Amino acid sequence: MIKPLLLVLILTFSISAFAQKNYIISGTISDKSTGEQLIGATIRIKELPQNGTATNSYGFYSLSAPDGEYTLVFSYIGYETVEQKISLHKSQAINLGLPAKNQLTEVVISSNKPNNDNVASAQMGAEKLDMAQINNVPVLFGEKDILKTITLLPGVKSAGEGNTGFYVRGGASDQNLILLDEATVYNASHFFGFFSTFNSDAVKDVNLYKGGMPSDYGGRLSSVLDIKMNEGNNKGYTVQGGLGLISSRIKVEGPIVKDKGSFMVSARRTYIDYFFGISSDSTLKGSSIYFYDINAKANYHFDDNNALYISGYFGKDVLGLKNTFGTNWGNSTGTIRFNHLFNNRLFSNTSLVFSNYNYVIQSFQTDDSFKATSQITDVNLKEDLQYSMGNRHTLKFGLNILHHTIAPGNITADAMSSFNNKSIEQRFGFENAAYIGDNWRVNDKLTFLYGLRLSGMFLIGPGTFDTYDNAGNILTSKKYASGASVKNYFNLEPRFSSSYQLNDESSIKASYNRNTQNIHLLSNSTSSTPTDLYVMSSNNIKPEISDQVSTGYFRNFADNIVEFSIETYYKWLQNQIDYKDGAQLLVNQSVESQLVFGSGRAYGLEFFIKKKYGRFNGWVGYTLSRTELKFDAINNGSYYPARQDRTHDLSVVGIYQLNKRWTFSSTFIYGTGNAVTYPTGKYEIGGLTTFSYSERNGYRLPSTNRLDIGATLEGKEHKRYHSSWTFGIYNVYGHANPYIITFRDSKTVPNTTEAVQTSIFATQIPSVTWNFKFQ
C-alpha cells in the first residue's frame, strides 16, 4: 500500500523538478490592526490563476512562480482584498497585514470579487465558520456558542434541545474529534450540555471536517472540529467583555513586545448561583451551581523563522447541595508549539500537548461519605511538516505520539462511611500515527488531495486484563508487567479527495476516506453527563472503523457571492459499541464485559446554499439521511435506526444589516424526531405497571421546529471605546418541542396508563447581553 503511493509521489515530484526555474514567495498573513495571524487566507497570482495557495494554521504560506512580473492577490473573508505588484527575479518573503472590513461603515459589496475556493479546492465535506457570523446568530440565553452554530450546517445535527452534543453524518457524538489548539477536549459541554466549553471571545478560527478528512487528522470516526484560539493583539492593549443573563465574560489582550509577541486571557463565569443565594427556598440557598472557564495564550516571534506559542484552557463545572453532596468536573488543556521555518519551502511545527478531563463526586453525609474520582490524561508529541514542492504540490507529513492514562474510577471513604475504598486499575496506552498527504494541483481543472495515515494503538501494562464470554463471565485473566505489550492494532487509513472544475463557477468532487477510532466513550445516557467514561481499544474492544465515500457538485452564482453545493455520502461502520441490558458502567473493573459489538451504515444527501457577502447574508442547509445499526442481540440482528437517525433536517439562517447600528438575524430549524423505543404492551410485575417492548428505536419523537430571532445594536462610535447590545428571543412562537416522552400510570384516570411529553423550552426565552470594548 505504501510503496505504490511513494512511487507516485516521487514520480510527480521529479516531474516538477524538471520544470523551469521557479522562485519562491513566502511569508505570513495577519490582521493589520491586531497582528492576529489569519488561517486559510488565500494568495493567488493574477497572471497564473492556478498558482494559488492558502495560509496554514500559523498564517504561513509559500508558493512559487517562474521569473516574471506579477500581481499578488491576498484575500480573506471579512477583510479587504489587497493586491501587490512584484518583480520576481529571486525568492522573496512577503509578510502582509490585511485590513479588516469595517463592518460599521462598509456594507456594500467590495469591488474585489470573492474567490471561488469552494469550487476549486479538492477539499469536500468541510466548513469554515466565520466568527463574525457566529456572533450574529441568535442562541439560547444569548450565550454565543460554536457548537450550537455548527449544528445549523447540513450533515450536522444537534443531539437535542439544550444539548451541545452533535452528530455528523450519522456518527455518534463521541465520534467527533474536538480540538482546541490541537488538544483533545473530551467533554465539550458545561452544565449537562446546555453550554459549550468554548468561549467564543477566545476563538479565532473554527474548521469542521465531516468528510474528506486530510491525513493530518485522525483518531475519530465521523468528524474533526478544529478550533484555534486567538493569539492576542500584538499592536496595542484591548479589554473587552460582556454582561449577559447567565454569565459574564472578559478578555484582555495586548503585546508582550510590540509586533513580536502578544498575550490573550479570556474568562467567563455563570452566576445563576447568586440568585440561589437570595432565594427563600432553603434547599436552593445551600446549593452551588456554576461553571467557569479560562482561556489563555501567549506567543513570541524570535525572528521571521522561529516562533513559540503557549496556550491553555481550564474549565470547571461545580454542582452541589450544602452538607449533602458536591461534584465538579472539567477539562484542562495545555499546548506548547514551536514553529520553525527551515527554508522558504519547508515549514515545521512541533507541539507538546496536554489534555485532561476529570470528575469528582463527593458525599458529605457522615454515614455515607465518600469521594469518587475518574480521569483521562493525554500527553501528545506532534511533529508536523509542510513542504511546498514546485507550484503544484503542497506536501504535509508528520508524526504523532500520544500517551493515554485512564483512571476509570477511584472511591475513597473514611472508616465511618458505609462505602468501601475501591480503585479500578488504571489503563495506559499509546496512540501513534504517521501521515503523509499532498495537495496536487494537476492542472487548472483537476486537483487531488490525497494521503495516507498509519495509526497504531498500543495497550500496555501494568494491569490485569480479562477476556469475557458472551454472558460476560471471565474467560481468561492475565497479569502484565509495567510497559508490557497487551494488545496492538495497526490500521492504514487512505484519504483521497479530488475536484474537477467544469468551469470558473462549478466543479464536481469525489472522496474516499478511512478513519479509525481507538478511544471510546461509554455512556448509556443520551446526553453529556459528568460521569463520561472512556476506554481504549483492548483485547475485548476492537478499533472502530469507518469507510466513507462521497461525491458532490459545487456551483457558485453571482460572481461567487452565492455558493451552492450538493454532497452525497455513504458510510460503512465496523466495531460499533452498545451496552447490555442493565449494564453497570461506573467504577466497574469488568466494564468491558458489559459491551456488545455491531456494525452500521449511514447515507445521505446534503444541500447547502450560502450567501456570504452583502447586507443580507446567511444560508439554507438541508439534509436527507439515514443511519442504521446492526447488533446480533438487538432486533433479531437486523438493521434498526440509530438514535441519531433523522430523515429530514433543515436549517435556515438569515442576517440582515439594516444600517450602521442595527443588525437583525433569525434562524429556523426543522428536524424529524429522534428514533425512540416505545412500549408495545404492558403488564404488571412486582405490583408495578411495567411496559413491554418489541423493537429498538421503532418509533419517532414528533418533529422539532423552532424560530429564533436576534438583534444587535452597535453603540455610537468612540475613539477608544465601543459598546453594543445583543437581544434575542429563543423559540419565538413558543413551540413545545418534544424533549422526552415517558409512559406512566395515569394521574387522572385510575387503572389506566398515559404517555407524557416533556418539553424543556416550551416558551419564548428572551435574552439581552451588553458588550464592551476598550482599546
Place this chain on the structure above:
Amino acid sequence: MKKIKYWFSALYVIFIMASCTKVIDLKLGDKTGELVIEGNITNVRAPQYITLSRNVPFTNANTYPPVTGAIVSVTDALANFRQFTEGPPGTYSIGRLTGQPGNTYTLQVTTNGKTYSAVSVMPAPVKLDSITSVINDFKRGNNLRDISVNYLDPVGVANQYRFTLSVNGVQVKRVFTYDDEFINGKYVNLELVQNDIDIHPGDTATVEMQCIDKPIYTYWYTLMQQQFNGPGGGITPSNPPTNITPVTLGYFSAHTTQSKSIIVR
C-alpha cells in the same frame, strides 16, 4: 451512588424552569397476548405464589387476562417436586413450602403445549436491622421525609437486595434494588429515594427487604435504570433480561424476605 444520580436529575430539573409536560396521544404498536410469569419462593412459612397472565395493549385498562389451566411445579436441589394448584384464575399456589437459603429452585410452567423453566438460588438472609425516617434533603422546605433502611452487609460475599416500600398501605411505584459493589461488609444506611408518594410525619411506612440472587438483581436493576428519566431521557428501554427459558416476560425469584414498619417522625 444511586442517590447522587437522583440528585443530578433533580437539580437539572430545577434548572429547566421553562419546562412543561402534557399528556399526549400516541399511536403505539400492539404486540400483546405474551405470557407473563411472576414466580416467588420465599423463606417464610406461607403460601407461595406463581401468577400467569398476558400483557395487554397500552391503551387498555390495567387489568391483565389470567392464564388458566397451566401445569406449574417447583423442584428443589434435593429433587423435592411440588405441584402448584390454581386458586383464583391465573394464580397458582402451594401452602406448605418454606424456602431454604442456599437451595436451588427450578420452576416449570406448561401452558398451551409449551414448557417454560427457570432456576433461582435463594441467598442467605441478611438481617434488616431497622428502618428510620430522615429529612428529605431535596425538598427541605416541605417537611417531607425519606425512609432509610439500616443493615450490616456481610463481608466477603456478594449480596443483592431488593426493597419494597409502602406508605399507609400503598406501594410506592418504584424499583429499589442494590448490590454491595461499593459497600461490601459495611453497616449500611440506605435512603430509598423516590418521588412517587410524599411521606409526612405520622404516616406508616413499611419496608420489605429481599435478598435476591444475581440474575434477579440484573432483572430489577434494568427496570430501575429505566425509571430514571434524567438528562437526555435516560437509557433506551427494553424488556429486562429474564431467567426464564424460552424467553418470555417476567421472572422467577427464590429470595428471603423480612419486613419492618414504623410510624414516621
